[in-house]
Amino acid sequence: xxxxxxxxxxxxxxxxxxxxxxxxxxxxxxxxxxxxxxxxxxxxxxxxxxxxxxxxxxxxxxx
Numbered sequence: 001x002x003x004x005x006x007x008x009x010x011x012x013x014x015x016x017x018x019x020x021x022x023x024x025x026x027x028x029x030x031x032x033x034x035x036x037x038x039x040x041x042x043x044x045x046x047x048x049x050x051x052x053x054x055x056x057x058x059x060x061x062x063x
Contacts, residue, residue: 024051
């Protein structure tokens with residue numbers, strides 16, 4: 001029973017991390033360390049702001 005609760009808790013945390021952008025930031029940090037280890041990483045706030053601009057600046061439709 002304890003293991004099922006732990007698994008459910010981990011799944012919930014992973015889902016929330018995905019929804020709030022935490023997983024994207026972690027992926028960005030891993031990529032930066034692997035391919036661009038000399039570049040300093042963006043802060044979470046700057047990363048989020050840059051991603052929002054990237055996603056929504058190109059939208060040119062109303063619906």
